Amino acid sequence: MSQDNALGSSASLQGVSGENVKIMIDGVPVIGRQDGNIDLNQINMNNIERIEIVEGPLSVNYGTNALAGTINLISRKDQKENVVTGFNTYYESVGQYNIDGRVSLSKKAHRIGFSGGRNYFDGWSDGEEFTLIPKSEPADTSRIKQWNPKEQVFGDVQYQLTLKSNTIRLFANVFEEAILDRGSPRAPYYESAFDQHFKTFRYSIGADLSGTTSEKVSWKFLTSYNDYVRSKETYFKDLTNLEEQLSANSADHDTSRFESVMNRASVVLGRASARIRGEIGYDLFFETAYGKRIMEKTASMGDYALFGSVEWNVSPQLLIKPGLRIAHNTKYNAPPVPAINIKYAKGKSNLRASYAMGFRTPSLKELHFEFVDVNHNIHGNDDLGAETSHNFQLDAGYKMVTNQTVTNFELGLFYNNISNMISLAQQGGSATYSYINIGKYKTHGIEAGVNYTHNHWKNTVGFAYTGRSNQIDDSVMVNGMSYSPEMRLTILYEFKKLEGNLSFNYKYNGELPSYTVDEGGEIVETKIQAYQLLDLIGSKFFWSRRITLSFGVKNLLDVKNIQNSGPAGGVHSGGAGDVPISWGRSYFASLKFNMGWK
């Protein structure tokens, strides 16, 4: 996870950054990438049952952006009772106030569910005094916050009809976010400031159908429309009387909008126990971008793909699964994408090997960006090709079960080689910039984990050692790789008589070396310091676990900004300096209520 105070947080997998991580909700891609990344804070988690993270490309099934991996958030769908309700509140000492609720009604074949909530954060700067409730603050230099005030409101509705072994689910959801970035009072008199208001609005509607027509044939059909609008408005505020007016500079305002329609369907042929099974399907995706810095203010792209895979059970132990995706893209020549997975399982051990190709379609911004004024000349490039990657993985697992314990061992190796990375580059010696396919990036590493469950205990320890190409920017490389370790440890102890548990979550991120160019044009090594995050959480259950009350300390070690040692950057770039990790130690209390009635 990485944090940007303006763009939110993004995830990276296997050392590959967020623009190559595909994020989906029930298989529908989340749109609205800012600077390549989806802001994970904008995903409504209140109705999510579980999260599936797959490292390595799933490009055969999911297409673009799934180069490093996919994160699929699965919403709650099944229910046994006729009425299910849930209600959560969360308070954190830095000024976070969250509330959400849901209700789901089920009768015979029908189920209808509603959920909604609001998250409010009143902003935080290091050293700020603790207050239980937000209060008015003077409009002086203390008004700027490192972590900006933010409000999110969200809701969704689902209707599901189950007929024999077929299911139809219709869904709609909406999300709105407002962030206020209060500007610094302006010298010399500190009587006015520019405040930026960021607003995001998303909604999606869709239908999700699945079923089986016989023991040998099952099918899935998913279609969805998504809309995403992000706007920035700048207000000029008089701090002596709090009057504000919209800034007259057009450059201070910006609205970008993305709209997408997707449809994916597939059929699986063959019994579950068959020696050979196959899946064949299509995936259609059409996206339109609108914005003042898009050439002619709007641009569209269609991607129409066929995909298929075969599962061949060579023997009871050995499974081979090759797959292929062939696509037509309206903007560029899409490469055919192959993958092969091999699994060997015997007794308590299993061994998996895979190769997959991944790709990232050039974004509409990279194809059609336009920013020309006296001092800038930046153009998109409609001749761009896809970024492509090759991923190899080898994983081994062993499960040990005794009367009271279950222990899982996992060991994995991975290798990613990305080429034709798209990067903004200067054209000749001029001030003209455009996007070109130039960069190369490699990562490789080892991951190991042990999962141990014994009576009251549930413990996990994981370790990863990742090597990344030494990259100055997308087009300038330094020889060799830089390595960085990571470690995580979670310990959960269940108090069975007291009805509660205590958990300890620890994450160690090792020093991350990288390279940059200093003011004299020399290549120098910089290091992002190692840091550790530790959370302690205690929970108590009441009323047969219908109510969970939790208290905890987040970031017990009080990590805030960590240092990126090295020289200072140039005019436009940041270079060395602090990297924001967290707002520091905080305390939270949460109440969760869940109940069902027959």
Place this chain on the structure above:
Amino acid sequence: MEVKRFFQIVFLTSILIGCMKDEIPVPASPKGDLNTSQILMGSDYKYQIYYDLETDSVIKQNYKTEWDLGFECNNEGWHVVLNTSKLMTASRTSFDLLSEVLDTNVIDGWEYDEVSGNLDSTAIGDWRGFNKVFIIDRGYNEKGKRQGFYKIIFDDVKDGSFYFRFAELGSTEEKSFVLSTDPSINYMYFSFDNEGSQLALEPDKEIWDLVFTQYTYVFFDVDVPYLVTGALNNPYKCLAKQDSLLKFEDITREIALGMDLSDEIDIPGYRWKTYDFDNSYYEINTEKNYIIQTATGLYYKLRFIDFYNDSGENGYPKFEFQSL
């Protein structure tokens, strides 16, 4: 019972009080007995505005795109300058005839006028006796649109008149022009538009001190010429110095008289503001004080306090000043 109370607290905290509170206004600070003035350049900086400190008034203004070349007006003057507010450049060729030069492939690079206004280092330089073709890039208008290329041969300067021939770069038809100067101004301007025209845009050089305009600045670390926005002083007798050590209030006539003032024209220049890329606005460097000796010999201290008008629109330099 305690548990129930806790539920109530968590519940209430979450829904009742998590909302945005208004700020508390700050008191306005007293401004003292300084003069304050604001110049209306506009957000696209399309005007060049001549300003006089003594009368605190704008003397004259023109669109920056009205002219291309400036011809030195004092008696022995022969220098030719470019309109740096349009990011103009010039290049010498080795050709004798205008008709031999039809595109920019014949040149190696472009020259800019020195930002200090030092006439020893202009893009055109000493053309006397050179008699070969110059290519002139007319730069950009305020919307960023290119103004095209011209070619020119300077033939002579005598008795206060410049003799030259010019044509559009791709054209084979040339035009001769005689430009007469006026000793009461610094530069007589010339525009390639309308088959060439002479323009007396500058006011009388005795009655103005600062011109608010865009001008070309070459950032040498990246070697990219940029248009910057600021105030240039009158090359005629005006002298100036920047100081960032003293407090503005503490600057007295005695201190000003003891200073070694410079005749470079880019003081104050543009450095009294810095663009803040993180927040996308201009910050004023209020610690930069300027001491200015006007064409009439008076001393002033001046500092900039804003670049925005009351609606938050940029292009409105605001400054405080006081006669010493």
